[in-house]
Structure formats: structure tokens, C-alpha cells
Amino acid sequence: MSTQGDDVDYGVKEGFAFGISIVAAALLFVAGIVAVFQGISALANDDLFVIGTEYVYKFDLTTWxxxxxxxxxxxILVAGGLAVGADWARISAIIIASISIIAQFLWLPYYPIWAILIIALDLVVIWAVATWKPSNIA
Structure with missing residues (x-):
């Protein structure tokens, strides 16, 4: 048997979870925009990036x-789906954020602070999407 206090608590939790999903969509969008700028920078001007010592997992900057x-x-596309509540976007967001983490880890030798920032954003996105339960919203 539920009481009125339980219903209020349930509504607050679901509202918080929905807010987290919107934040996850926004963070994934921002991480996507930064990755696009990162890609354009690497494609347009190879002199922009500092190249250090040789690493095992090395690509040329055009490939990166x-x-x-x-x-x-x-x-960016998955963030749009996440923002409108598409079911496919939740799993896609986790997959894209995971792939982004791997790519940023491999990018660490080139620009470590930039890569660590995007890894942190991707981890927050994965946490936010994984903790939201949209099936509980009436």
C-alpha cells in the first residue's frame, strides 16, 4: 500500500531522473560538438597539434x-534522439560514449587535457543514461 508521501517521493525521483536524461543529452551534444571541432582541427591544420614521442597506437592526424x-x-545525432526520448538513443548513447572514451584514450599522447575532459563528459553521459528508467514515467 502506498501513501501520499511515497507518491511524492516517486515523482521527485522520476523528475530527477528525467532531468538527468536531458543533462545527458546536452553533455553528449557538447562532447559531440567538441569531437567535431577536434576532427576539423586535425583535418584542416596538422600544425595545430603537438606530436610527441612515438606510441604503439599511432595514426596520422588526418586519420584521427x-x-x-x-x-x-x-x-550529436544520438543526443538529439536522447533529448526527444527515443528508446534506441539510450543504448546508442552508451555505445557512442564508450567508443568516444576509447578514441580519447588513444588520443591522450597528442592532447592529454582535451582527451581527459571528453572522457569525463562521456563517463557522466554513461552514468546519466544508465541510471534513468523511462519505463517508470506514467
């Missing part, structure tokens, strides 16, 4: 540019 550009565009 295309990788970041594609991931960024996909993240």
Missing part, C-alpha cells in the same frame, strides 16, 4: 581527424 569527426557527428 576523420575518427573524431565521425564520432562527433554520431554523438
Amino acid at each position: 581527424g576523420w575518427i573524431h569527426l565521425i564520432i562527433g557527428i554520431l554523438a
